[in-house]
Amino acid sequence: MDKIDLPPVGPDDLPLSLLEMGCSGRFELITHPLPKNRPLPPHSTLPHGLPPTCLDLKTEVEKRFLRDPAWLPVHDVDDSFHKFLQISTRDKEVDSLLHCSLSPLHSGLSVVRDPTTGMLLDFTEVLLEDTGLSAKNSLSLQRQPGPPSESLRGSNTNYPFLPAGMEELTLEQIKKKSEREEDIDFEKDLLTVPPGLKAGVDFSDKEAKATKSEVNLLSLLSTFDEIIDALPEEKEGVSRKEETVKLPRTNSLEELGIKDSGNSPSQPSANTVHLSEQKKNPQQEDKGDLKKWAVPVDISSPCDDFYKRIPDPAFKYPFELDVFQKQAILRLEAHDSVFVAAHTSAGKTVVAEYAIALSQKHMTRTIYTSPIKALSNQKFRDFKTTFGDVGLLTGDVQLSPESSPSCQLLIIHLFFFTIFVNQYFKNLVQIRFSLCCIQISCDVVVCQRGVVWEEVLIMLPEHVSIILLSATVPNAVEFSEWIGRIKKWSIYVISTIKRPVPLEHYLYTGNSTKTQKELFLLLDSTGNFLTKGYYATVEAKKERTSKHAQSFGTKNVSQHNTTASQDRAVWQTLLNYLSQRQQTPVVAFTFSRTRCDENARSLTSLDLTSSIEKSEIHSFLQKSLTRLRGGDRQLPQILLMRDLLKRGIGVHHSGILPILKEIIEMLFSRGLVKVLFATETFAMGVNMPARTVVFDSIRKHDGTGFRNLLPGEYIQMAGRAGRRGLDATGTVIILCKAGVHDMGNLHAMMLGKPTVLQSQFRLTYTMILNLLRVEALRVTDMMRRSFSENHRDTQAHEKRISELRNTLSSLPPLDTEGQLSDILSYYHTITELLITTETLQRAVLESVNGLKALSVGRVVIVNNSQHHNALGVILQVSNDAVNRTFTALIICEKGNEEAAGDDQSNKAFHPIYSTSLFIPEGPCSHTVQKLKLQDISAITTKTLKVIPERIIDNYNKRQQPRFRLDPPGQAISTATQELLRLAEASPNGITTLDPVNDLHLKGVDVVEGVMRHRVLQGCLKDFHCIHSPTFTEQFARVQERMSVQEELDKLLFLVSDQSLTLLPEYHQRIKVLEALQYVDSTGAVQLKGRVACQISSHELLLTELLFENTLSPLAPEESAALLSCLVFTQNTQIDPHITNTLQEGISQVLNVAQRIGELQRDCGIAQTAEDFVAQFKFGLTEVVYCWARGMPFSEIAQLTNVQEGTIVRCIQRLDEILKEVRQAARIVGDSVLGSKMERASLAIRRDIVFTASLYTH
Secondary structure, eight states: OOOOOOOOOOGGGSSEEEEEETTTTEEEEEEOOOOSSSOOOOOBSOTTOSOOOOOOSHHHHIIIIIIOGGGSGGGOHHHHHHHHHHHHOSOOOGGGGGOOOOOOOOEEEEEEEOTTTOOEEEEEEEEOTTTTOOTTTOOOTTSOOOOGGGSSSOOTTSOOOOBTTOOOOOHHHHHHHHHHHOOOOTTTSSOSSOTTOSOOOOOSOOOOOOOOSOOOHHHHHHHHHHHHHHHHHHHHHHHHHHHTTSOOOOSSHHHHOOOOGGGOOOOHHHHHHHHHHHTSOHHHHHHHHTOOSEEEOOOSSOOTTHHHHOSSOSSOOSSOOOHHHHHHHHHHHTTOEEEEEOOTTSOTHHHHHHHHHHHHHTTOOEEEEESSHHHHHHHHHHHHHHHSOEEEEOSSOEESOTTOOSEEEEEHHHHHHHHHHOOGGGGGTTOSOEEEEEEOOGGGGGSTHHHHHHHHHHHOBTTEEEEEEESOOTTHHHHHHHHHHHHTOOEEEEEOSSOSSOEEEEEEOOOSSTTTTOEEEEEOTTOOBOHHHHHHHHHHHHHHHHHTTOOOOSSSOOTTOSOHHHHHHHHHHHHHHHHHTTOOSEEEEOSOHHHHHHHHHHOTTOOOOOHHHHHHHHHHHHHHHTTSOTTGGGOHHHHHHHHHHHTTEEEESTTSOHHHHHHHHHHHHTTOOOEEEEOGGGGSSOOOOBSEEEESOSEEEOSSSEEEOOHHHHHHHHTTBOOTTTOSSEEEEEEOSSSOOOHHHHHHHHHSOOOOOOOOOOOOHHHHHHHHHSTTSOHHHHHHTSGGGTTOOHHHHHHHHHHHHHHHHHSOOOOOSGGGGGHHHHHHHHHHHHHHHHHHHHHHHTSHHHHHHSOTTEEEEEOSSSOSSEEEEEEEEOSOSSSOOEEEEEEEETTOOSOOGGGGGSOOOOSSOOOOOOOOSSSEEEEEEEEOGGGEEEEEEEEOOOOHHHHHHHHHHHTSGGGTTSOOOHHHHHHHHHHHHHHHHOTTOOOBOOTTTTSOOOOHHHHHHHHHHHHHHHHHTTOSGGGSTTHHHHHHHHHHHHHHHHHHHHHHHHHSGGGOTTHHHHHHHHHHHHHTTSBOTTOOBOHHHHHHTTOSSSHHHHHHHHHTTSSTTSOHHHHHHHHGGGTOOOOOSOOOOOOHHHHHHHHHHHHHHHHHHHHHHHTTOSOOHHHHHHTOOOTTHHHHHHHHTTOOHHHHGGGOSSOHHHHHHHHHHHHHHHHHHHHHHHHHTOHHHHHHHHHHHHHHSOGGGGOOOTTTO
16 A cells, blocks of 8 residues: 655644633633534634623613503403403302301391280391400400310410400490590680781680670570570489599509699589589498408308208219308309318318309309319319219310310419410300319419419409319408409308318337337327427437437437438338328328438338238239330339339329329329328329328428428328328327427427418519400509409598598688799698608617717707607617607696697697797796607707606606695706706707717718708798798698698509509510510510410510521421420439530520520519529430430430439420420411421320320220
8 A cells, every 4th residue: 555645734724723702802722623624613702792781771661661551461452351261261150159258247136025915016126236246356255256176275366355353445435535535624725826827816704795675585495495405414414423433544643643723723613523422322332342352151050951942952962061061052052152261181172063063054164273284184083983074174185175065174374374365265155154163272372373373363254153172271361352352253251160080290209119109199189289298209209319329409400310221210110000000091291202212112121011902003003004115114113113002102203204193193092002102292282181191301492491391381281181081080290200399390380370372473474465465454454453462452542532532622722822822832842851851860860879879868859749849858768679769858838748648759740940949938847758769850969967767756756646736856957947048048949960970870861861951941941931921821721732632642653553563573574575576665566476475484585596597407306305495494413415406506595595684684674694594404405305206215214313204294394385386386487397396296295205194094
């Protein structure tokens, strides 16, 4: 083959080219395949050059769209019509035109009948006042019912029903109120010259024109007719004024102020009005003012006619009722409200059962509330067995809500929330009688539940009767009086006199077989305190301690200096002894969960059950635990409790699993648990009576320190002893393990006055927002009606205000013309001067230097009802530091020696303030009196040498009738002449001790008071009124009028909202809500406020977390773990191991809490930011996180030292929080967060934590 020779390759033949990058002048070298017989294309990123630029579209837009819009498609009628035909081609549904939403009827038909025959005569159309009312706009019971889905839990946007005792304003009343608020004086407040003009209308009085001689008869008759027609209207107006005597509800003192009648001397209509007010029925007014709402019922005499008055009772009992039960039933039959304050185990449940039966008979409903869920579950089982138609609603259980049961059981805090939002009471509108039975525990007065039941009682509607069940409290009548006053009902108070089963109280010192009988009676069944038994206990304890060479005191003995072996010996000995005497079952109250567990574990050798009882216990345990998963049945707590229960020993406290506590309660009620170690919560309301109650100690830790049990606490727990119908007496034993308790402490605890029901009312953000959401209800109304404001006797104040206004209008007018023009200013100045002087005197006389100056011989100036600026000398000083008195010799006029009695300390109000000393006009006499601190107006720099014993003895001697004419002794005459000499030497005032310079009082109030006193004294000489010849008479009138006015202003303040105790805190919380934008400046609830209404606790923190999207990046299990800080309150020493995302969430929660705490502090709320942040504990964060991810309960219990029962209770409460956050997310519109909360709730609702209650299933 021949070789072909090719020409050399030139630059143009290479597959390279340059690419121009835009118009920047920059090129890049690129490769490309060689074209075949075609020229190379231009290589540029802009082959066609730069694109055209649009300078301004404004001109084109205006031209096309504004000046000539005819080209728009909307003006193309043909095209639009064709499109309409395409859209309108559909199937015709004529039936849809036949259905429409009905508008509410505005009128109805009323039947007109013959009054004698009753025959139908005609129909008349009447207007309906309640048209258009619903749960969204009205508090009336006549409003339309809500949907069935809101029958029980309701909706947060609903209005509550109008609370009983409050009056809902009608439209006419609102109009009249607005007219009254426009306080315009049409004689003085109207302009006569328009602004900008020089002339106007002259309204001044002018001379009457001369009457014509001719009289028009028609005009005269028409005038007479007008007078006749006006008479009924005038009477009607007078009656209207009489009806408006009741004080209007106001927000401030300024709104209640009245015009000073002294400024308007001529008021002809005022007397007429007050006369009409006085013409009201006085008997009816006094009856209303003196009405006692609490009616104590006498139960000392038997109720013999009970079955005659109630021949067909709603419920029949197989036993004879007690007198207090019969009286309560009689009041229920009369549709009255009752307060049953009976001893423990007296039979208060009988009253509740009859109320339920009565509501079933009347086809109405009864709501039974209790302070704790355990009691609700127990009552549900009892009532379900008795009545069948019973529902239950707690935080995690809702049974039979759809069947509208005649009896609904609620826990108290859920009942309060239901009152605000539900429609449950709506079905009672047409029923004249319904019941609300509230179980009040004595412990409620010291915990947060007290706030809830107080708010429940305030918010109950008018048609709901109340049955209050409680242990004996000393102020049951006072509490009932408060309820009756705010509800305008009569509350019948029924109290038991004594326990049905009396108690005997013992002290126990045994600790071995030899000493097991050392049981000493201290308080017998009749209430006698036996000191003999106490001293016998002391002797027995001393004898044993001397043998062991130990020293124990009898006072303030610590209960924590005994060893575990000593405790075990005491319990072993006591329980064996009680078992031998058949004194079981026993409840042993121990004020520590750890001590309860230790005491139960230590009794390894104690067996109190028979083989038959063991078999029964085993069968019941197996049956009850079948609802648990296999792994949960092997929990250490369950295994331990199974062993203890078989031997008749149980433990009951908040750390025990709920299902175990129910098993123990049921076994205890059946008599299979012989000994139950429990904390004081066991006595809170669960009906579990025992034969014997034992106190491990009488001291407890209340969160701040150790203290002795209060009488109410002791009575509540000791009352569990004694089973009615089984025991003749109940036994109460107090252990003396380390020593004998002080006898005074024992006496005060056993026989002291029980704890009174006290108001625990406090303001919460949720309550404030819920009330602000309803314009017809005010927060101040809630505060005014709380039990804490029960001391406000508003009716008596209003009556006194009316009397003072009548008195004020009847006083003669003041003369404030000429020289007397400044008499009111003079009165205020001299009043302030007297108050300042009295304040300085009090500071001086209460100081150490002032009391030292008031020694024997000191000359003082005396001012009281008998003496004015009179000199006296101190003779004797009493030793009483509280009510110190000074015996003094005082100069006086001849004939004024007699003391003024009890009124001598009341100072007279002298019209002209003067420092001139008293100098008798005639012969100088003297008197000896006991002075109080307020009788001494000044301490002079002078002292006299006196012999006080001789002066007092001589004066007392001459007070006797036979020595009355004897001349005074030398000592009295010398002292009297010296005092007179001092007065005559300084008639315009004697030198007194200066509080600052002489007595060295350097307090700010004293220094400012001295300076103010000097300024006021200097102002008095500038007044002209003191030179008027009628000054004394006019000043007396001013004094009389101003005293009435001051008392009136004080009472007006007391009945106004400004005197409410919690009003400052309310304003502080409103500032917080405004700063966080929950409400606006007008008080209208904003979006964040509506979200906060959905949350029952920690509403501010949860709402802020919701709006800051803190929960959005978290997984469902992480969200549940983070929110566990809201329900866990204990401190733990174990640091949780959590994810980084969850750790960031914790940091955000703490930051938000810190910000809220600082804001509250800045707004004046008395809680530091540190305390606010410290209430959120993250000790269960890891536990909840692992539980939500599916870890077994036996494994998560190993992650913390928190007891199993506490874990279960916190997770159950956490589920309620998740549901509230889910509902709040739906309000905001965050459906993703709502579904996440729902998944988190489903993740934690499993296994042993949410096992169904044995009482309900």
